[in-house]
Amino acid sequence: MGNRRTKSDLPDEPQKGDDFKQIHGIGPSVETRLQKAGILTYSQFALLSPADVAALLLDIAGMTAERIAKQDWIGQARALAPGNSPVERFENPVSKKKKESYAIFTLEMLLDEQHIVQRMSVVNVLEGLEETWDGWNETWLREFISRSANLSLPETAPAPRLSKGIREVKPVLEGEALLETLEAVPTHRHNSNSVFRSGEPYIVSLNLDLSKVVVQPTAPLKLSAVVKAKSLSGGNRYTLCEATETAEPGSKASLKMNGVALKPGLYRTEAVVTLITPESINGLTTKFEGSLFQIY
Structure with a gap:
């Protein structure tokens, strides 16, 4: 007996809508991902932010909010929308939880032959902030991420003390x-x-x-x-x-x-x-x- 797959067994086909490939920087894979998320028209696209779009494309390499903003995908969608303005109302699939937001960072490290960090550079992509310093410094990295994203970080718990054996007395x-x-x-x-x-x-x-x-x-x-x-x-x-x-x-x-x-x-x-x-x-x-x- 041959293998038969019913319609319900088949993967969901993306719904058809406006041709997002008309936007410079968008290819077939990005267009398919947006359509599966329910973004079908230029007017809907124009209501998103670069961070919203980047959140829908997290597993596609290189699709950062910085790149999306630099190529002006939102502006291109707005220009292609009927009447050059977003008029359709829809539920934003990324922003349902209004209290949530994204902070996106990139970290680059220059390593020597022994894989010791010689230089670090960290960028807050959405805010456009960057800092660079020599060597590995976890305190400065934590401070930059906390300050630039306005985070509320928990205090670091102290390491547990070991009580087995004879404890050597240190100053x-x-x-x-x-x-x-x-x-x-x-x-x-x-x-x-x-x-x-x-x-x-x-x-x-x-x-x-x-x-x-x-x-x-x-x-x-x-x-x-x-x-x-x-x-x-x-x-x-x-x-x-x-x-x-x-x-x-x-x-x-x-x-x-x-x-x-x-x-x-x-x-x-x-x-x-x-x-x-x-x-x-x-x-x-x-x-x-x-x-x-x-x-x-």
Whole structure:
């Protein structure tokens, strides 16, 4: 007996409507997906947003809200619609739950031969925001995603403590480092004017107050600092200098580092400071934002 498939066994055929292939950037597969979702006319299409369309095409590679907006699919549909305006009323299949919305990000990482992250770049596609920094920094990535998408993130639960066996006693490091100054100033000037010429040598000065840092038992601290310059025009970050110093808890620490050459522009200094004891693995890490400086 041969295999027979009734009409109900066959896959749903997309309903026919306007020819969406008339819109630059749309091919047969995208048109079929839209028709299956109930988007049949140019007027219906014109009522969607780029994020709505991207949500319907999630499993089609490259179909991002950014691309849809750049190729102006919505504007093309509006121009093709009767009367050049969307007049049909329909239930938007993506926006039924009005309290829901989409946040779409892309993440690029440059890896070396050992697959260590050398540079990260993350983009909020819908908002057009982008930040780039050297190396892997989970704190900055989480901060950028939370800030640019206005997220309400739960607090990270502390790791469970292990109680089996004999626990080795390690120095306890707690508290916080307080920023006093973080600035870039010309090397050969007596004033602290943070406006200088391209190619002019400059020093990055970082001063910290460690009076709230406590180590039990008391031990010297290893202070590591990475200072970056964030461009106020493009948002990119550039590493200015790095330094390691020994400091005492409860005291003050001062680092002066030679900065690298940057192209003309307006920048803000940022620093990531890590404090550890010689016997410990995990330390205290804090991110600071400093003063502005300009290169012309």
